[in-house]
Amino acid sequence: MNKPAADGKLEPYDRSPMDEARSLAHRSKAPPAECAGAIAVTRDGSRFPGVAIALSSAAGLSVCAERVAMSSARSATSSPIEEIALWIPKSAGDHPCGICLQIWLELAPKARFLLQRGEGEIQELDLKQLLPDAFTSYDPSSQAETSARAQE
Numbered sequence: 001m002n003k004p005a006a007d008g009k010l011e012p013y014d015r016s017p018m019d020e021a022r023s024l025a026h027r028s029k030a031p032p033a034e035c036a037g038a039i040a041v042t043r044d045g046s047r048f049p050g051v052a053i054a055l056s057s058a059a060g061l062s063v064c065a066e067r068v069a070m071s072s073a074r075s076a077t078s079s080p081i082e083e084i085a086l087w088i089p090k091s092a093g094d095h096p097c098g099i100c101l102q103i104w105l106e107l108a109p110k111a112r113f114l115l116q117r118g119e120g121e122i123q124e125l126d127l128k129q130l131l132p133d134a135f136t137s138y139d140p141s142s143q144a145e146t147s148a149r150a151q152e
């Protein structure tokens with residue numbers, strides 16, 4: 001897993017999940033300023049897409065691209081999510097939102113989360129910094145056990 005170098009920039013990494021996330025953002029059902037794309041990459045190399053779905057008649061039911069991608073990966077495979085690449089337009093609000101941080105914590109706590117805003121630099125987000133003292137009864141060591149049970 002790549003970590004930021006001393007100068008804060010990421011070490012070389014595979015850009016293709018972020019490029020793929022960006023390329024599918026147009027499939028969002030959202031205002032242009034909120035069209036986002038995400039890719040969840042699992043340990044087995046599979047990639048799961050997500051786009052923003054904003055419901056104009058029921059905003060509370062809207063879902064973020066990264067949440068869709070993580071949920072799709074979890075639904076399709078027991079292989080752990082190792083990376084989440086999220087591309088958002090320059091004009092988008094802050095991401096990930098609180099719900100998506102909680103989903104990240106519970107579905108993929110060890111995953112690297114990369115965020116690119118428009119043409120800006122790709123940032124690696126720190127879950128503990130963004131969600132300190134998280135509400136959880138979740139024990140990450142039980143994830144493999146849960147996945148194993150699902151395959152029985």
Ligand SMILES: [Zn+2]
Nearest residue numbers: 064096097100
């Ligand atoms: Zn969200």
